Amino acid sequence: MASHRIESDLGHIPYAVPHIIHPPSTFINQEGSAFDFGELEEAIVLQTVNDTKQPLYTEKPAATLEMFPSWPMRFHHTPRGSSKSGEESTDSGSAVHALSSRGEGSRLELESPVGRKASSSSDHHQMIDQMHHLQIPQQLEVASASNSPRTGISQPQLARPTSEKRRGAGSNSERMLDAKTLRRLAQNREAAKKSRLRKKAYVQQLESSRIRLSQLEQDLQRARSQGFFMGGGGGAGGNISSGAAIFDMEYARWLEDDHKHMTEIRTALQAHLSDGDLRVILDGYITHYDEIFRLKGVAAKSDVFHLITGMWTTPAERCFLWMGGFRPSELVKMLTAQLDPLTEQQVMGIYNLQRSTEQAEGALSQGLEQLQQSLTDTIASGSVNDSMHHMAVALGKLTNLEGFVRQADNLRQQTLHQLHRVLTVRQAARCFLVIGEYYGRLRALSSLWASRPRETFIGDDILCQATTDLQMVQQSSQNHFSNF
C-alpha cells in the first residue's frame, strides 16, 4: 500500500515536487525532528528507482487536477503521473495546499519549465536533479515566506553536494521523515503567517502615520494663519510657546530670503540694470518686508511677549529694541548720511519722514507708558478678597499690548514704503541694501560678542593692574611737570 502510494506520488514528483514528496499516510505520524526535504525526497526517489524503472508519467494525469485544485493552470498543461492517494488524505491535501499557497507565482517559473523538461525526458537522474533544483528553492522560499523568485540555475551547485549526502541517509523510516516534513511544513506555515501579519501591521502603521502627518501639517498651517496654539498646554511646556517657536522658524527662513534678495539687488546695481528691472526687484524686496510684518502680526496674537521682549532677535538688536522691533526714526537718521546725493525735494521728504516717525514713535511710547501705569495700578491695588478680579482686569489690560506692537510694526512698514516713494528706484535699491547690510552687521556683532574670548579672572586682574599702573604713571608725570 505504502509503496504503491509512494510510487504513484513519484509519478508526479517532478511537476509538483514539494507537495508530492510526502505520502499521505505519514502525515498522521507527528514525530517531529528536523525535517529535511531532500532526505525524504531522495529516499522516495531511490526507492522508486530501485523498485521500478517505469517511466514516471504513466499515471493518470487527471488526478493531479483534483489533487491540487488550488494550483494555477500552468501545472495542468504538463503531463504528470499522479495519484488520488494524496487527495484521499486530508492532511496531505491541506499540507499541499498550504505549501502551494506560498509563493505560487515564482514557484511556477521554476516548476513548469522543469516539469516540461522532465516530461520530455525519461532520464531518472535528470529528474532527480531537477527535483533537487525545485526542492531547494522551494525550501528556501517556504522558510522565508517571501515571493521573490529564485532561479533554478544557481541551485544545482547547492543540490549536488547535498544530494550526495542524502543518498546515504535513505534508511530512515519513512514515517519519521514524514513527521519531520509535517512539522517543518507547519513551522513554515507559521513563519509565513507571522511574516504576513507583520507586514500587514507595518503597512497599517505606515498608513496611520501618514494620516497623522497630514493632520499635523494641517494643524500647523492653521496655527500659523491664526496664531493660535493648537494642542497641549498653552505654552506652559518648555521655555517657548508654540506661536513663538513657529515665528522663530519663519523669521529664520525670512532672514535667508532676505540674504537672497540683497544679493539680487547688489548684483542688479552692479550690473547697471534698467530702472524697470530694478523696480521689479525692489518691489519684490518690499513685498518681502511686508511678509515679515504680516508674520509678526500673527505672532503678536499668540505670543506678544515674545515679540516685545525681542527674544526673536539677537542680543545686539535687542539692545536697540523699541516696541518689538527697530525704531523707524533711528533708521531714517542712519540713512540720511548714506543716501547722498538727494534732490532738494527728496531732502525735504526724508526730513519730513524723520519728523513724522519721531512724532508717531513718541505718541505710541506715551500710550504704552499709560498702559504700563494703568497695569501697575491694577496689580498693586486690590485686597486679598478681590485679587482675582484685579488679575482679570490686569489680563484685560495686557491684551492691549498686542495693539501697540501692531501699531509699531505698522509704523515700520509705512516708513519703508515712504522711503520707497521718496527715493528714485536706484536710490531706493541702494537704500534697502544699506538697511539690509546694517542689520546684518548688527546681527554679526551679536555673534562676535557671544564668541569673543573671555579671560575673566586673569583679564580683570590685568585690567586692574593696568589701571593702577596708568594712574601711577600719570601721577609721576604730573610730579615731573610740576617740577618744571
Next chain:
Amino acid sequence: MHYHAESYGNYNASTVRQNAAVDPLERVVRLASGSAVVIFSLSTCCMCHAVKRLFCGMGVNPTVYELDLDPRGKELERALMRLLGDGSAVPVVFIGGKLVGAMDRVMASHINGTLVPLLKEAGALWL
C-alpha cells in the same frame, strides 16, 4: 484739546434739536462735522491716549468725545464699530468732517505725508 460730553454743557435750544437725532451714526457724523479735528475715544483706552498725544505733539487742538462718559456713548460706539468694520471702535479720527480712520490709518497718513496737508486744509494747523 477740549472734551465734550453731550448731555452736560452746551445745552441750548439748538443742541436740544440736535440731540433729538436718534440715529447714532447720524449723531457721529454731526459731531464729527462740528470741529476741525474730532476724536472719538474712551477715557480708559491707552491707544486713544496715544492718538491724542500725537495730535497735541503736532500742535493740533482736537475735540475729544469720551464715549464712556456719554450716557448714549454705547450706541455711538456700536455705530463706530460698524463704520470701521473690525476691531475696536476707538480711537476714531475725523478731520474736516471726513473720516480718517483708526490709529493705523492715522499713522499711515502721517508717515506718507498726507495728514499735515489735511490738517492745514481743515484749519487745524498753521505753518
